[in-house]
Amino acid sequence: MKQHESQPLLPVARAEGVWLFDPEGRRYLDATSSWWVNLFGHQHPDIKAALADQLDRLEHVMLAGCTHAPVVELSERLAALTGLGHAFYASDGASAVEIALKMSAHYWRNRGRPEKCRFVGLEQAYHGETVGALSITDMALFRSAYAPLVRLSDTVPSPDARRAEPGVGALEHARHCALALEQYLKAQHRQTAALVLEPLVQCAAGMGMHDPEYLRLARALCERYEVHLVADEIAVGFGRTGSMFAHQQAGIRPDFICLSKGLTGGFLPLSAVLTTDEVFDAFYDDETARAFLHSHSYTGNPLACRAALATLDLFERDDVLARNRGTAQRLNALAQPLACHRKVLRSRHIGMIWAFDVATDDPTFARRFHAAALKRGVLLRPIGNTLYFMPPYVIDDEASQCLVEGSLGALDACA
Numbered sequence: 001m002k003q004h005e006s007q008p009l010l011p012v013a014r015a016e017g018v019w020l021f022d023p024e025g026r027r028y029l030d031a032t033s034s035w036w037v038n039l040f041g042h043q044h045p046d047i048k049a050a051l052a053d054q055l056d057r058l059e060h061v062m063l064a065g066c067t068h069a070p071v072v073e074l075s076e077r078l079a080a081l082t083g084l085g086h087a088f089y090a091s092d093g094a095s096a097v098e099i100a101l102k103m104s105a106h107y108w109r110n111r112g113r114p115e116k117c118r119f120v121g122l123e124q125a126y127h128g129e130t131v132g133a134l135s136i137t138d139m140a141l142f143r144s145a146y147a148p149l150v151r152l153s154d155t156v157p158s159p160d161a162r163r164a165e166p167g168v169g170a171l172e173h174a175r176h177c178a179l180a181l182e183q184y185l186k187a188q189h190r191q192t193a194a195l196v197l198e199p200l201v202q203c204a205a206g207m208g209m210h211d212p213e214y215l216r217l218a219r220a221l222c223e224r225y226e227v228h229l230v231a232d233e234i235a236v237g238f239g240r241t242g243s244m245f246a247h248q249q250a251g252i253r254p255d256f257i258c259l260s261k262g263l264t265g266g267f268l269p270l271s272a273v274l275t276t277d278e279v280f281d282a283f284y285d286d287e288t289a290r291a292f293l294h295s296h297s298y299t300g301n302p303l304a305c306r307a308a309l310a311t312l313d314l315f316e317r318d319d320v321l322a323r324n325r326g327t328a329q330r331l332n333a334l335a336q337p338l339a340c341h342r343k344v345l346r347s348r349h350i351g352m353i354w355a356f357d358v359a360t361d362d363p364t365f366a367r368r369f370h371a372a373a374l375k376r377g378v379l380l381r382p383i384g385n386t387l388y389f390m391p392p393y394v395i396d397d398e399a400s401q402c403l404v405e406g407s408l409g410a411l412d413a414c415a
């Protein structure tokens with residue numbers, strides 16, 4: 001709050017497409033999709049129309065003992081997209097992670113192995129900030145103050161290619177990290193319920209990217225050691241990395257998938273945990289205590305489900321993944337001056353994510369860059385010294401040009 005005395009909040013009066021407008025009508029490019037949630041721009045007419053239609057039918061009803069068409073249809077469509085035929089709903093990403101942790105441990109308990117109740121995650125992982133999700137979020141800044149509240153999970157080395165030894169490539173580094181995972185599971189599998197990871201990109205770690213080989217090896221190890229694989233696709237799902245879901249680039253099937261953020265196109269809070277028939281079957285019983293009990297008032301909210309269905313309609317109708325490849329190619333070309341900038345140490349790109357590590361040891365770089373970019377009409381929030389773009393998929397060439405020029409200007413002004 002104190003920092004805002006020198007760096008005022010941006011008042012946003014309205015938004016359209018990739019642009020936010022302040023009360024004076026000045027526009028700002030929403031280059032991080034409002035924290036990675038917006039896919040098709042603000043005020044998308046189709047999502048608005050679906051919501052208006054749903055508002056005239058049913059705004060909400062509890063999902064205990066009741067059901068409704070939007071939640072049934074959404075579950076079926078997510079099942080068709082992922083091959084995981086069972087869905088559990090919450091309203092935010094951290095809660096989806098909580099649910100996956102609880103469901104995994106409860107699965108093992110129902111299978112007569114209650115000692116399998118610990119989790120393992122990757123170094124520098126981010127899975128949300130509720131007390132359970134913090135236990136596998138490996139970020140001191142978010143966790144230290146609450147350490148006494150948290151039952152810390154173990155971590156294994158991150159396959160993030162930036163962490164490779166000098167001269168070691170991304171693939172070799174991924175294999176090396178999988179070996180460390182193997183050592184860990186060999187020793188700990190009896191207590192371990194699940195491995196939780198962000199497939200392909202550890203976004204909150206500063207867009208740390210890894211080779212899909214790690215996911216293949218991790219999947220095989222989880223199989224061998226009877227440990228669930230939880231894919232946290234909250235940030236990378238829905239086309240962000242170029243495929244509908246990031247884990248699909250490795251050709252694997254996780255035991256749990258956590259979804260949120262882009263699920264509703266950025267309109268309403270909603271999250272889902274998808275899982276397999278095998279997990280479902282472990283809870284299928286006459287006894288209530290063996291069921292998965294996680295009571296959430298707004299679970300499966302019809303409005304949020306309709307926003308999600310309208311979002312999935314857009315993916316189908318507009319062949320979004322193919323169109324994004326073209327958009328990414330053009331933005332890549334435009335971003336060349338940034339990738340080659342003398343202050344940029346490492347630039348990388350996957351799907352609709354771009355990242356540039358900036359040579360600076362100024363701990364206030366992110367804040368100063370944010371302010372300098374805002375002056376140039378671009379809303380960006382570097383993570384540490386990593387500048388990144390995660391724009392809505394509807395960004396056009398004019399906006400892409402503004403994004404790159406604004407970033408170059410801001411970089412020259414403060415790096």
Ligand SMILES: *Cc1c(COP(=O)(O)O)cnc(C)c1O
Pocket residue numbers: 091092093094095097126127128129198203204232233234235236260261
């Ligand atoms: C944002 C995020 C979360 C948490 O989602 P919230 O809705 O903010 O609680 C969890 N995992 C990943 C990978 C995320 O990017």
